[in-house]
Amino acid sequence: MAYDSNNIFAKILRGEIPCKKLYEDDFALSFYDISPQAPVHVLVIPKGPYENQNDFAAHASEAEMVGFMRALGKVAEMAKLTEGGYRAIANCGLNGGQEVPHYHVHLVGGGKLGRMVERD
Numbered sequence: 001m002a003y004d005s006n007n008i009f010a011k012i013l014r015g016e017i018p019c020k021k022l023y024e025d026d027f028a029l030s031f032y033d034i035s036p037q038a039p040v041h042v043l044v045i046p047k048g049p050y051e052n053q054n055d056f057a058a059h060a061s062e063a064e065m066v067g068f069m070r071a072l073g074k075v076a077e078m079a080k081l082t083e084g085g086y087r088a089i090a091n092c093g094l095n096g097g098q099e100v101p102h103y104h105v106h107l108v109g110g111g112k113l114g115r116m117v118e119r120d
């Protein structure tokens, strides 16, 4: 499936709609989730047009991959998640419950989290 450049995170990257930004560099943007599911809930997205984690793994350059992974680490530190621990989640496709078709990783924590996987 082709990348949909009208998805909401693409609009945030282009500055067309606002976000509560936590971090930005050449490879990644991080902002607070609009509907937090934990005391701390931030999103990290790559700047390139990748639909999901598989698309990113197959097509991103090595520099983009390293940059994105480093950004995940920096954001976890900045959000004060590393000491108490946290969870990194990348929902992928229909079964994964992905709503926004631009690759993103949720970092959630700030308190003890529930079970890892729930099924409908």
Ligand code: AMP
Residues within 6 Å of the ligand: 008, 019, 031, 032, 033, 034, 035, 036, 043, 090, 091, 097, 098, 099, 100, 101
């Ligand atoms: P997913 O289900 O993995 O695609 O997650 C998409 C996430 O994006 C959800 O947790 C939403 O709450 C969040 N979200 C949607 N729109 C915005 C927005 N404008 N700013 C911040 N987070 C958003």
